[in-house]
Amino acid sequence: MAVVFEKTKMLTDVNFHYCPGCTHGIAHRLIAEALEELGCEGKAIGIAPVGCAVFAYKYFNCDMQQVAHGRAPAAATGVKRVCPDKVVFVYQGDGDLASIGTAEIIHAAARGENITVIFINNAIYGMTGGQMAPTTLIGQKTTTSPHGRDASVSGNPIKVCELLSTLDGPSYIARCALSDPANVMKAKKAITKGLKNQIEGKGFSLIELLSTCPTNMGITPIAALDYVKNEMTKIFPLGVYKDIDAAQK
Amino acid sequence: MKQLMKGNEAIAEAAIRGGCRAFFGYPITPQNEIPEYCSKRMPEVGGVFIQAESEVSAINMVYGAAGAGARAMTSSSSPGISLKQEGISYICGSELPCLIVNIVRAGPGLGGIQPAQSDYFQAVKGGGHGDYHMLVYGPESVQEAVDIAYDAFDKAEKYRAPVMILGDGMLGQIMEAVEIPPMKDPATFPKKDWVTDGTGIGSNRRIINSLYIEPDALETVNHRLFARYKEMAENETAFECYKTDDAEIVLVAYGTVARICKSAVNMLRANGIKAGLFRPITLYPYPYEVLAKIAAQDSVKSFLAVELSMGQMVEDVRLGVNGKKPVEFFGRTGGAVMSPEDIVKVVMQKEGR
Numbered sequence: 282m283a284v285v286f287e288k289t290k291m292l293t294d295v296n297f298h299y300c301p302g303c304t305h306g307i308a309h310r311l312i313a314e315a316l317e318e319l320g321c322e323g324k325a326i327g328i329a330p331v332g333c334a335v336f337a338y339k340y341f342n343c344d345m346q347q348v349a350h351g352r353a354p355a356a357a358t359g360v361k362r363v364c365p366d367k368v369v370f371v372y373q374g375d376g377d378l379a380s381i382g383t384a385e386i387i388h389a390a391a392r393g394e395n396i397t398v399i400f401i402n403n404a405i406y407g408m409t410g411g412q413m414a415p416t417t418l419i420g421q422k423t424t425t426s427p428h429g430r431d432a433s434v435s436g437n438p439i440k441v442c443e444l445l446s447t448l449d450g451p452s453y454i455a456r457c458a459l460s461d462p463a464n465v466m467k468a469k470k471a472i473t474k475g476l477k478n479q480i481e482g483k484g485f486s487l488i489e490l491l492s493t494c495p496t497n498m499g500i501t502p503i504a505a506l507d508y509v510k511n512e513m514t515k516i517f518p519l520g521v522y523k524d525i526d527a528a529q530k
Numbered sequence: 531m532k533q534l535m536k537g538n539e540a541i542a543e544a545a546i547r548g549g550c551r552a553f554f555g556y557p558i559t560p561q562n563e564i565p566e567y568c569s570k571r572m573p574e575v576g577g578v579f580i581q582a583e584s585e586v587s588a589i590n591m592v593y594g595a596a597g598a599g600a601r602a603m604t605s606s607s608s609p610g611i612s613l614k615q616e617g618i619s620y621i622c623g624s625e626l627p628c629l630i631v632n633i634v635r636a637g638p639g640l641g642g643i644q645p646a647q648s649d650y651f652q653a654v655k656g657g658g659h660g661d662y663h664m665l666v667y668g669p670e671s672v673q674e675a676v677d678i679a680y681d682a683f684d685k686a687e688k689y690r691a692p693v694m695i696l697g698d699g700m701l702g703q704i705m706e707a708v709e710i711p712p713m714k715d716p717a718t719f720p721k722k723d724w725v726t727d728g729t730g731i732g733s734n735r736r737i738i739n740s741l742y743i744e745p746d747a748l749e750t751v752n753h754r755l756f757a758r759y760k761e762m763a764e765n766e767t768a769f770e771c772y773k774t775d776d777a778e779i780v781l782v783a784y785g786t787v788a789r790i791c792k793s794a795v796n797m798l799r800a801n802g803i804k805a806g807l808f809r810p811i812t813l814y815p816y817p818y819e820v821l822a823k824i825a826a827q828d829s830v831k832s833f834l835a836v837e838l839s840m841g842q843m844v845e846d847v848r849l850g851v852n853g854k855k856p857v858e859f860f861g862r863t864g865g866a867v868m869s870p871e872d873i874v875k876v877v878m879q880k881e882g883r
């Protein structure tokens with residue numbers, strides 16, 4: 282019998298703990314598939330964040346470090362500098378990367394640290410129960426912005442790709458959405474590109490994935506996907522923000 | 531061959547000779563010579579140097595590098611060490627070996643840049659969250675600091691815990707003649723099967739982690755850590771007894787203050803007062819048992835803890851002496867340092883002379 286689909290070898294057989302309809306699982310699979318396709322078996326080290334993906338160390342079939350909230354880019358720097366020939370990937374949520382860990386991500390990017398960062402922007406704090414994130418949209422209700430995020434009180438959403446693409450260090454910065462199959466395929470390509478850049482020694486890359494948290498948004502998984510596609514992309518436009526290869530052409 | 535070296539630079543070179551190949555730090559006085567020295571020296575030995583964006587990042591770079599198998603260190607001074615506390619807790623929870631140097635300056639807050647010993651509690655009682663300890667040394671001279679730094683990674687790896695050198699501005703800045711031992715050969719270092727160097731896959735994959743969501747599992751980890759601390763206490767407790775055999779008054783001090791106390795002991799003896807000095811070299815594990823023995827000595831009438839703080843180590847002196855003899859305290863703070871004469875005066879007053 283012909284095998285038409287197989288689970289990637291870069292994921293373990295442990296069941297994901299993610300809620301039904303959560304896109305963390307999709308992001309995991311895309312990263313794992315890309316790692317496998319690039320021949321990273323036995324050559325990869327992953328850094329797990331604090332957030333719903335804290336258990337990522339159980340799921341990726343490679344050496345893993347679980348680190349403090351927001352510090353993943355710093356820990357990854359330490360790993361990559363002493364294991365320069367290995368592929369180091371970082372997985373972070375929006376609270377982790379764009380709030381408590383802003384210094385770490387900006388400076389890893391500025392150094393052009395040769396690592397690949399996957400940034401899950403679900404516009405909310407999933408793990409702690411749905412509080413406001415730095416990427417929460419204006420008007421979006423969360424448990425700490427019960428009347429909707431008000432810019433005069435809580436400021437505006439942080440646009441990570443736009444911000445980091447002003448730096449000279451990064452080689453590739455792109456924003457994708459895990460909202461539908463076509464966009465998922467694009468996300469896979471972007472992740473592969475980011476990892477490939479690292480393997481080729483081109484330096485820092487970050488792939489932002491607009492994601493869902495149906496549980497804390499209190500909506501169905503389908504409605505959450507629609508929210509990503511119709512609302513989040515207005516504030517966080519999809520596309521490639523920096524690509525040194527394209528610039529060279 | 532002995533060479534004249536500044537404390538900070540000597541510590542850096544000794545750590546490198548002891549196998550350190552990764553340094554991550556952030557500038558702060560009075561320890562700047564350590565990162566400066568490493569920025570020049572690490573490339574020469576094939577090591578890594580990064581000036582991090584903050585102490586928070588620096589300690590997490592240490593976490594990553596140590597987890598990936600390198601002998602990694604960071605150094606800072608008091609305000610920067612405060613910022614490292616989260617990372618230190620994670621490093622202890624994840625059972626990672628590393629070297630942390632604190633060239634202590636006076637606090638609280640931004641404080642001053644002069645010598646102090648006011649980070650003692652933070653270093654030995656755990657400045658970060660959770661139940662953990664480090665192997666903490668309080669060297670009195672540049673040579674002693676060198677010897678400790680040289681073997682720091684062997685000990686850190688043995689106990690899978692950080693080693694901290696708790697120096698002070700004086701130790702960091704003073705120049706002394708020191709003998710720096712030869713470069714250790716990394717091929718002789720014990721293999722570490724737990725490192726995430728990327729080669730793991732399937733049942734061989736390694737995980738560096740401090741999260742244990744099941745209470746029983748976490749309790750097991752805490753017990754494992756404390757079993758190691760017990761072993762540390764049995765094997766590593768270090769101290770010096772200076773003229774305590776017939777002493778009536780025993781000074782207790784560590785680090786450079788202990789040197790000042792030695793002068794005071796000799797001056798007191800010249801004045802007919804039988805003084806001695808007990809000097810803990812490891813501050814964690816603290817040499818309580820030896821102190822208890824000294825307290826039980828018939829000759830000993832009282833203790834005087836001398837510190838550059840408002841009184842921190844004195845609490846451990848009291849624990850060791852355990853009420854057998856009176857324990858008194860003399861300290862200067864804010865970066866002010868006592869002279870031997872100051873100590874002599876305090877003792878003479880107490881003796882009613």
Ligand SMILES: Cc1ncc(C[n+]2csc(CCOP(=O)(O)OP(=O)(O)O)c2C)c(N)n1
Nearest residue numbers: 331332333350374375376377405406407408
């Ligand atoms: C120092 C520190 N502060 C706060 C927390 C609590 N905390 C855990 S996860 C989290 C936010 C996670 O949100 P995000 O990064 O967006 O990831 P998600 O759970 O949405 O995937 C917070 C604040 C913590 N673990 N450590």
Ligand code: SF4
Nearest residue numbers: 299300303333407494
């Ligand atoms: S809480 Fe939200 S982000 Fe976390 S697993 Fe559930 S759906 Fe996903």
